Amino acid sequence: MKQEQEKPVGLPENAFRPLKPGEKYHPIMSPDRQYPEVNAWSVTWGILMAILFSAAAAYLGLKVGHVIMQSVTEI
Numbered sequence: 894m895k896q897e898q899e900k901p902v903g904l905p906e907n908a909f910r911p912l913k914p915g916e917k918y919h920p921i922m923s924p925d926r927q928y929p930e931v932n933a934w935s936v937t938w939g940i941l942m943a944i945l946f947s948a949a950a951a952y953l954g955l956k957v958g959h960v961i962m963q964s965v966t967e968i
Contacts, residue, residue: 907918922928 905919907916912918
C-alpha cells in the first residue's frame, strides 16, 4: 500500500531572511480567510483549564492556610 507523503506544515524557507526583489512571502494562515476564534475545542479546553487551575489554587490555599475570603452580604 502506497502512502502519500504529506508536506510538513511549517514556515516557508524565506520566513527568516530578507525577501529578494520580486519574491513574495506566503504565510501559513492566509490573511484573506476568516478563522473561527471560538469553537467547541477552545471552549472545552478553557473549561478544563479553569477546573484544573481552580482546583490547584484551592488545594494550595487550603494547604498553606491562606485563601481569599469572600462574603455575600444580605440586603
